[in-house]
Amino acid sequence: MKYLPISNVLFILNRKNFVKRTKPNSIAIFHANDEFPKNGDQNFPFKQNADFFYLSGIDQEQSILVLYPDCPNPLYKEVLFLRQTDEHIAVWEGHKYTKDEARKASGIENVYWLNEFDTILHSIINYAENIYINTNENDRYGHTVPYRDIRMFEQLRQRYPLHRYERSAVILRDLRVVKSDIEIGLTKMACEITRDAFIRVLKFVKPGVAEYEIEAELTHEFLKQRATGNAYNPIIASGANANVLHYIDNNQVCNDGDILLLDFGAEYANYNADMTRSIPVNGRFTKRQRDVYDAVLRVMKGAVQLIKSGTLMSEYHEEVGKMMTSELIGLKLLNKHDVEKQDPKMPLYKKYFMHGTSHHLGLDVHDFASRYKRFETGNILTCEPGIYIPQEGLGIRLENDILITTEGNIDLMADIPLEAGHIEEIMNS
Incomplete structure (x- = not known):
């Protein structure tokens, strides 16, 4: 080991x-x-x-x-x-x-x-x-x-x-599903290694670099810090590839003007981190990219507030769906009147956000837990909203790992760059 x-x-x-x-x-x-x-x-x-x-x-x-x-x-x-x-x-x-x-x-x-x-x-x-x-x-x-x-x-x-x-x-x-202090510490270590790998990549990415070269940079940092390696097959998805939710080919060149979606995490002592970031290949978001990015970030911040003891997963996803619907209307991807007439069992937002917002995290990336039991103190959950627009070749997802405590929740990835301006600053430093 x-x-x-x-x-x-x-x-x-x-x-x-x-x-x-x-x-x-x-x-x-x-x-x-x-x-x-x-x-x-x-x-x-x-x-x-x-x-x-x-x-x-x-x-x-x-x-x-x-x-x-x-x-x-x-x-x-x-x-x-x-x-x-x-x-x-x-x-x-x-x-x-x-x-x-x-x-x-x-x-x-x-x-x-x-x-x-x-x-x-x-x-x-x-x-x-x-x-x-x-x-x-x-x-x-x-x-x-x-x-x-x-x-x-x-x-x-x-x-x-x-x-x-x-x-x-x-x-x-x-x-x-209820993590002890030692388990939380091991998960924090996985998150810290993931942070360092992300910052390494922010300084490495530029137009013309290949997705597999970025994967190599991540793996290098993981192994250098005693991680077993990747918690799961990393998703290094540039441009339109970001619209494939489980894209793992990682064999394309990153082009000027594209967004690069990075979904990866370190595994340390069998405990896992799970993080997603979306960054501009050339170091600057376009206005449209920034608008979509900020919309996803607002949903993420709203969803994090709902991750607390007593929350039921199904009710949580329903509330996140409402937030996402509002943002999609603001981006002119959905029409307010169409939303008012939608079938509640098939909400329109799922055209652009088709996966769940959270899952439990631990010894398994999708950790063993009941989807019908309310969240408890000691749970660690991901929070990962996204907006995918195939017709624009644009996909943006953001993800952090959240620990529920008696005093509220703690973002285990709070020290990992997330705001668009911060990401641009590092990429252009």
């Missing part, structure tokens, strides 16, 4: 909060993510299962966590299983956790090698009444690949068919 060690207090607290919500006499099993083959003799870079990391702090493949707080054998109340290293693995893959290192990282005292898992599990699982299984229940996920937790569940169900099986995701959906 490139990032600095994380206090195991975070993971000890997370496990404590999880087991408090399980039924009596229950065992919970969590698996590390699969390794995915890239070609004949390589895997894709390993990315840890977010739930497994949340509870263990272990950032290594082929690992298993077992939690059984009511276990009759005190040795197995919480157990971590790791891949045992050897000289061959050390030579070809490098260092793996020792047992002592895993204890320090996770706060789990009882650490065993993976080849002991079946024996130890069988010795205790028949004393449990319930088995908690971890599944991916993020409603943005479409299940097409039988990932490791699912495959292991099928094996368990064949071996232990009479146990009651429960879902860990129901508990984790409520826990993960």
